[in-house]
Amino acid sequence: MLDGLSDIKYKIGSSSAEEVVASYLERIEKSDINAFTCIAEDATDQAKKIDSLNMEGPLAGVPIAIKDNISTKGLSTTCSSAILDGYVPPYDAHVIERLREAGAVIIGKSNMDEFGMGTSTETSTYGPTLNPWDAERVAGGSSGGSAAAVVAGQVPVSLGSDTGGSVRCPAAFCGAVGLKPTYGAVSRYGLVSYANSLEQIGPLANRVEDVATLMDVISTYDNRDSTCVKHNAGYTDALQDDMEGLKIGVPAEYFGEGIDDNVQKLVWDAVGKFEDMGAEYTKVSMPNTPYALAAYYTIAMSEASSNLARFDGTRYGTRSEGENWHMMASKTRQEKFGAEVKRRILLGTYALSAGYHDRYYLKALKVRTLVKQDFERAFEDVDVLMAPTMPTPAFRIGEKMDDPLSLYLTDVNTVPINLAGVPSISVPCGFSEGLPVGLQVIGNYFDEATILKAANAFEKNTDHHTKLAGAVV
């Protein structure tokens, strides 16, 4: 079993942050799963500083990996895109400020799909991150590096971001715990926007309690993100209770066509486990779920086409030659963006253009309302919803790269959550042919406490999280 935060804090107490950080750096050095886009040169210095100041704090001396779309002052932030090659942010994201205050050691930036656009980390300009359980399979995405690094023991905790499943998918494929917080629970200040109305920064770890600890650190109000909402935290305190009387809803639409039989069985076994612990379940219906995927991609691509307009070879990143500004920008974007990013920008531009705006973008926003109402209705009767995180275990590298739509379809069970903005956590619930499978526990707005509690109770009553991936040295 890999060390959790409490083990690490004990080790730091009996040796030093410097030694603990060195042992993680060594693991990263030895590994070839390509989880990192860069390692912080000052990681050892950060640890020494913690030691010399005898610094306390919930994460004092704890190494953490940060998805490469979260701004880190003085440390390269590329979104795994060639267009941001060499970009070094002049400021820290809100979550990074919070982590530094808590004593965390930013050890490096983790690999991701280019600008978060993918479900496999294969669209990264640095190449795919390999799944620690099977190096021929994807780690999931877009926060593939953040999940793989945690499961391979290269860091105990990491941050990812989740626009349509990008924390939960790699958590499920790699066998980690990953939380997408309620929209507005974590400041997006310093997160490079892909689809700003859908995404949240979220923590990944090998244990639910470590995810809760990270939430206590990062989920504080910040007026630099105007969509950040004041709310009560206390995520770690919520982990104590039992499951007696918990009402679980199981939405039929999340077990539809394309959901692997083994995956369905493992999720139902998990629901059975909750019954054993005193919870009760009912089947619920969320009838607009089948339309969520099309609505999600229409909205995400539309927002992306606007958000990515800033990458024009002017203020940051690389620049191609052109006789005037327009040609320079057009060439830069042609040469430095990958194919998937260009597809999404083009589709988003089309969906927002005169004559098509109402048919695609506005229509998708209305369907979004219906999807959101499905959740509001469901939570009138139940405390949490349970479903498979992903339709299958991790697929093979290259398997879906020639057919963009086939890749989009794998997000079927994660995107409705982002459309509604509710929180959701993926926890390991077993293995199918040696590959991890994730159980998704979805909660009501700002009720992370209940899903963390449920996930924690499940973890304490199962042993899936104790198994070690083959790539772990």
Next chain:
Amino acid sequence: MITKEQVEHIGWLARVNIDEEDAFEFASELSTVLDYFGQLDEVDTSDVKPTYHVADVMNVFREDKPKDSLEQDDILANAEEIQEGYIKTPKII
């Protein structure tokens, strides 16, 4: 169905230059995805309001107090070409 000419036009709107052979491939890929989006037509949304974002916040204000901003040199450090404190680009028109 989206045509090669439409792809080139959208590419210009989005400032993404597109070569002839790429335009054919994008036209086919984009058409497949737009066909899939077409299923939204099945949903009756006649009395439904759009949801632009879900955070229950509106008109967020803060005190209008000046504070330190980033140093000019730090911001310009990432630009490809600078001159006398400005970012230099090829001519716009």
